[in-house]
Amino acid sequence: MEKLRIIHVDMDAFFAAIEIRDDPSLKGKPIIIGGADPRARGVVSTASYEARKYGVGSAMPLVEAYRRCPEGIFLQGNMGKYEKVSHELMAILGNFTPLVEPISLDEAFLDIKGCEGLFGDAVTMGKKMQKAIKKELGLTASVGIAVNKFLAKIASDLEKPEGLVVVRPGEHEEFLQDMPVEKLWGVGGKTAKILREQGLYTLGQVARMEPSFLEARLGSNGRVLSELARGIDMRAVIPSREIKSIGREQTFPQDIQDRRYMETVMYILAEDVARRLRLKGLKGKVVTVKLRYSDFKTVTRRRTLNTPTNIGKRLFDQGLELLCNIVPEGVSFRLIGLSVSGLQGDEKKQLALFAENEAREEKIATVMDELRNKYGDDIITPARFLELRED
Ligand code: TTP
Ligand code: MG
Numbered sequence: 425m426e427k428l429r430i431i432h433v434d435m436d437a438f439f440a441a442i443e444i445r446d447d448p449s450l451k452g453k454p455i456i457i458g459g460a461d462p463r464a465r466g467v468v469s470t471a472s473y474e475a476r477k478y479g480v481g482s483a484m485p486l487v488e489a490y491r492r493c494p495e496g497i498f499l500q501g502n503m504g505k506y507e508k509v510s511h512e513l514m515a516i517l518g519n520f521t522p523l524v525e526p527i528s529l530d531e532a533f534l535d536i537k538g539c540e541g542l543f544g545d546a547v548t549m550g551k552k553m554q555k556a557i558k559k560e561l562g563l564t565a566s567v568g569i570a571v572n573k574f575l576a577k578i579a580s581d582l583e584k585p586e587g588l589v590v591v592r593p594g595e596h597e598e599f600l601q602d603m604p605v606e607k608l609w610g611v612g613g614k615t616a617k618i619l620r621e622q623g624l625y626t627l628g629q630v631a632r633m634e635p636s637f638l639e640a641r642l643g644s645n646g647r648v649l650s651e652l653a654r655g656i657d658m659r660a661v662i663p664s665r666e667i668k669s670i671g672r673e674q675t676f677p678q679d680i681q682d683r684r685y686m687e688t689v690m691y692i693l694a695e696d697v698a699r700r701l702r703l704k705g706l707k708g709k710v711v712t713v714k715l716r717y718s719d720f721k722t723v724t725r726r727r728t729l730n731t732p733t734n735i736g737k738r739l740f741d742q743g744l745e746l747l748c749n750i751v752p753e754g755v756s757f758r759l760i761g762l763s764v765s766g767l768q769g770d771e772k773k774q775l776a777l778f779a780e781n782e783a784r785e786e787k788i789a790t791v792m793d794e795l796r797n798k799y800g801d802d803i804i805t806p807a808r809f810l811e812l813r814e815d
Pocket of ligand 2: 434435436437438530
């Protein structure tokens with residue numbers, strides 16, 4: 425029989441809990457993070473459990489949250505602070521096992537394989553993690569423990585806040601039986617509707633269906649969903665990849681002085697780096713520009729953005745500004761480089777924090793990537809790019 429060895433940790437009302445920790449006068453009050461002015465445009469990133477009683481939740485427009493909970497305390501939030509706490513959280517978890525896979529700022533999977541001897545069994549370890557998080561961060565976490573990721577993730581959500589739910593080997597059938605189909609990984613409104621049209625409302629019903637029936641309606645995803653509903657999930661816990669930065673450099677065959685040329689090169693570098701970030705599902709916060717003068721002296725300059733990005737336009741604006749600061753008029757150079765570090769996973773859920781504009785630009789950029797992948801790089805060619813090619 426499989427062993428209980430996967431732990432899923434998810435912080436309770438993460439952003440709101442941090443604000444309450446840092447300002448105890450907020451304790452027990454309905455706190456809504458997403459914007460200080462609830463009449464302004466914007467969405468809720470999260471709400472304290474007190475605010476959730478009013479029906480306020482993540483991704484809801486602020487205006488709607490205000491309508492439901494006018495006495496709520498609306499706060500802008502501070503992404504930099506939440507990221508710092510997230511790093512501290514992951515470091516605490518890393519003390520238990522090197523096999524930590526961060527899923528978002530407040531969530532991670534752990535595989536305790538090989539570490540049982542040190543801290544006891546999975547349940548003992550889960551409790552110790554909750555204790556360490558509370559003691560060191562002053563925050564509460566919920567924990568799910570099971571034989572695989574899927575079951576552990578569902579378990580951690582069941583008794584929030586400060587819950588600890590164990591799905592023992594062999595118990596998954598009963599555990600999943602009455603859960604709604606939305607609990608399946610990747611099942612949103614559309615797939616849920618297809619399942620319901622087939623009379624499938626619960627995971628128990630999906631589990632009893634022939635996998636081939638689901639496959640006929642949902643493609644290869646149908647087979648995966650069938651397995652999950654039967655409590656089968658073979659995905660391994662993959663410790664966070666250690667990509668530290670993504671960048672690109674351009675060396676020139678001869679010395680360059682022309683500012684417009686420099687701008688064009690920066691544009692191409694920015695678009696390329698942004699595209700690779702998106703391809704890897706990453707965003708970065710620190711933009712670094714490198715410049716080698718014709719005498720081979722090399723300088724670098726960096727700047728940290730307010731919010732992480734994978735949009736070429738933002739990298740370009742920032743890169744160009746840095747570049748202009750280090751190239752005095754009339755000086756010639758041989759190499760320009762642009763790189764982005766301070767990388768983090770591009771979690772959809774963090775979207776809510778970003779300006780609507782960025783979300784739009786991101787969509788456009790993704791569509792452009794798809795076109796380029798399909799038809800080649802030439803399909804979308806900004807005017808700037810054309811100029812360079814003619815050179
Ligand atoms: P969640 O873990 O989904 O939510 P939570 O920690 O606030 O509450 P729960 O106790 O139910 O786990 O997300 C973690 C943080 O990510 C959350 O505090 C704020 C941010 N977030 C957004 O910015 N937008 C979103 O739509 C969601 C779902 C989360
Ligand atoms: Mg959470």
